[in-house]
Amino acid sequence: MEQQEKTEQALSAKKIKEMKKAEKRKQKEAKKEQKAKNPSKKRKKAPVIIAVIIIVLIIIRLVSCAFFGNVGVQVSTTNAFRGDIEENVSTSGKVASEEKTVLFAPVSGRLSEINVAAGDAVKAGDVLMTYDMDQMEQRLQEASLQQDKSNASYNSTMTENSKSTAKGQYQSSSVGSAAYRLQGISQGTAG
Numbered sequence: 379m380e381q382q383e384k385t386e387q388a389l390s391a392k393k394i395k396e397m398k399k400a401e402k403r404k405q406k407e408a409k410k411e412q413k414a415k416n417p418s419k420k421r422k423k424a425p426v427i428i429a430v431i432i433i434v435l436i437i438i439r440l441v442s443c444a445f446f447g448n449v450g451v452q453v454s455t456t457n458a459f460r461g462d463i464e465e466n467v468s469t470s471g472k473v474a475s476e477e478k479t480v481l482f483a484p485v486s487g488r489l490s491e492i493n494v495a496a497g498d499a500v501k502a503g504d505v506l507m508t509y510d511m512d513q514m515e516q517r518l519q520e521a522s523l524q525q526d527k528s529n530a531s532y533n534s535t536m537t538e539n540s541k542s543t544a545k546g547q548y549q550s551s552s553v554g555s556a557a558y559r560l561q562g563i564s565q566g567t568a569g
Contacts, residue, residue, distance in 0.1 A: 487513055 488510040
């Protein structure tokens with residue numbers, strides 16, 4: 379029996395604990411519902427604090443105006459008028475073109491004049507430089523003489539080739555006609 383009593387007491391202790399836990403849960407839920415129904419104290423305090431801060435700022439402003447006078451920000455004004463606006467800006471840096479063009483001269487030779495300097499603005503058709511024409515004329519004469527020499531060599535070679543071809547044709551035609559005659563004689567016909 380003692381054991382039975384102990385087990386009953388243990389069971390009743392467990393039930394009591396469970397009941398206390400359930401009661402605590404119900405109390406927590408009830409508090410949550412009250413909070414949901416009633417706004418919190420923090421929310422009630424926030425507007426009061428903001429109002430106090432605003433009132434303090436207004437009082438500080440009134441006191442400062444009383445001691446220092448109503449001094450605002452000083453602003454200077456001028457009348458508007460029409461005119462040109464000029465502004466100079468001095469700075470250092472590197473200027474680069476968006477487009478770069480590499481130029482090649484059609485001939486090689488010495489320059490006699492350079493008509494532009496670095497940084498000058500140019501446009502299409504401007505003469506940028508001129509060549510030394512004395513040197514160019516001398517080179518033209520040399521090229522002309524070289525062409526004459528080449529033409530003479532070509533003509534000489536063609537003449538010799540023509541003579542050799544004609545001589546070869548003559549010999550082959552003489553040999554050919556002699557062979558033809560010999561063939562005709564052996565067959566008994568004359569040509």
